[in-house]
Amino acid sequence: MRRRRYWLWTAALCGYAFLYVPLLIVIVYSFNDSRLNAEWVGFTLDWYRRLLADDGMLVAAGNSLLIALVASAVSTVLGTMAGVAMYRYRTRLLPILVLTPIAIPEILMGVSLLIFFVMLNFTLGLASVALAHIAFCIGFVAIVVRARLSGMDESLVEAARDCGATPWQAFRHVTLPLIMPGVIAGALMAFTLSIDDFVITFFTAGAGTVTLPLQIYSMIKIAVTPEVNAVSALLMLLTLLLIVIASKLSPSLYQSDQETPA
Template sequence: MKKFLISYSWLVLLFLYLPMMVLIAYSFNDSRINAEWKGFTLHWYSDVLQNPDVLSAFVNSLLIALVTTLVATVLGTLFALALHRYTYRFKGALDGLVYLPILVPDILMGLSLLILFSQIGLELGKTTIIIAHITFSISFVVVIVSARLASMGKELEEAANDLGASPWQTFRYVTLPSLMPGVISAALLTFTLSIDDFVISFFVSGPGSTTLPLYIYSMVKRGVTPEINALSTILIVIIIALMLLSQVFQKDKRGRLPL
């Protein structure tokens, strides 16, 4: 039974990652036709990195992801602290609403935000994308930071209070350092979600705000070429690196996940 389950797990992983492995392999193919292999080359990456449209889309994605990460991490961390420390009316309902953006399909959230922006007369562009990304990212920050808070306990904070520390000193020198691995992990995950988002960005983007996933989609409509493979590989590597960093920071000092 054990061997069967292990073999089954490897087959599932192969099924999930084989398409990406093929895409990455053909990004080094010295042929414009993906159906045949003509040798190893790096010139598709050179072509992509010298394309001004690609660089513009990458800068847009980077700027949007950085602003989204900063704002969503701060707001989500404060939200998680409030949910963890205080008891108030309708707390259960509020806890449930926090998870709603995670459960709602992206296409519905994108459409609802588009309607909202059109109703209030906000011009579509980088600002609307940032607002949209912050909206769905806060929930992920709250979930990760709340998990870290649940694993911390209150002993250190109580000891600091007993020693005469003010609430601000306790938060600055005790709570925040203990919470920082979860905060950094949430920030990295938020950055990954923002730079990788396509569906919501598709609805709320405007002129001059094309992100990297949107640019890749526009290229795919003209046919899959080695440049698309190279650009997709770069995006995959960035996302995998951020996800690995996120997992590292989620671990506590004993190397166990607090989730």
């Protein structure tokens, strides 16, 4: 038994190394005093300084933030509604519409929305990207909210209704506070998904609009530079923060058999 565990640990450590070494290399080289991402020369913060002076990058970051804020706000409201509806009512159509965008390859949603916007003569830009992001974020929020609801004691809502609360009052004062950690976790997830999205943005942004992932894409298509490492490191830090907060709020995000405490 002990030998088996030893073997298992070694294999799993290799797995973790495979997952983390590439990301660590990106971060380490963002502090490297060399144009080539090939060997360590010396420590510098130059690439971060250059990043802050790069107007194109700052515009892209601003666009990404704006889109992510709008997309996460709207998709949190719609996704929470979808999660509640899927949990409470026996609907057939809604789960299909909510889950299919997550199940199919992203490129399909990207190209179908491209045709859709162009046929409607809707100018591609920030608005079309935000509308597209909302559509794929709804499903993720709905899943988290539904998971939270299934851990909730339904008799609390019944008690509120028996005491004379209207359905809205029961939702507002009983259900919503109880599922709030799930709602916030869903919002943070939607924000992260939106700010990181490349594929759907690539098809719906049009020629003139740039977001951070699009900017990174055009930079690495030309050359590998440590400036990309620096922006990557910052983006990773932001994502890490959001996800750690989200997972603290809603452990069911990464636990399969969680009895979520209310």
